[in-house]
Amino acid sequence: MGDASRADRQSDAVRPMIAADKIAEAVRGLGRQITSDYVDRPLTLLGVLSGSIMFVSDLMRQIELPHQLGLIQASSYRGTATEPDELSINDEFLPNLADRHVVLVDDIFDTGNTMLRLMHTLERHHPASLKSAVLLWKKDRTRVELTPDYHCFEIPDAFVVGYGLDYNDEYRYLPYVGVVQTHE
């Protein structure tokens, strides 16, 4: 009860962009695609903390193949920043990726800096193959020579929250994606 009223209060400040049922439908589609692409291959999904937690846990349940889960942390948008700062990567929890087919799973591909750096870091672990899957792609903001291998939605250049994405560590719990209305 307390949680519901908190969610209602806070979501007043968020303009919905992608509804929860649309996200679920897109995640089901991506799960089907990965299922058909990785038949008979040892698959590891590698979730990028913290933003990917909802996406990776929903995606796992839509992949009808045995697979492993690993986690890696990458962080560059700190506090109330909507532009990236220095990227730090923590690969302490990484499982053995040698000879595994790895799909790196993140909530959003914005400038692309995080994904590019993670791909370089992971190549050093000798996976059999390495691809990226993101829920959201801000195509017009991409600043690197890389595009996501799989994506669910292309979105315009707006700072979005919900379904794992945060603004100042808030809003990750929202089941939909929306644009945060910041109060000046």
Ligand SMILES: O=P(O)(O)OC[C@H]1O[C@H](OP(=O)(O)OP(=O)(O)O)[C@H](O)[C@@H]1O
């Ligand atoms: O394409 P880019 O411009 O690099 O931005 C994308 C990255 O930024 C966010 O992570 P953040 O640094 O906010 O950490 P978090 O996942 O813990 O929120 C998001 O989860 C991506 O990992």
Ligand code: HPA
């Ligand atoms: O639009 C965004 N929202 C939340 N986190 C982000 N990290 C990069 N872009 C975004």
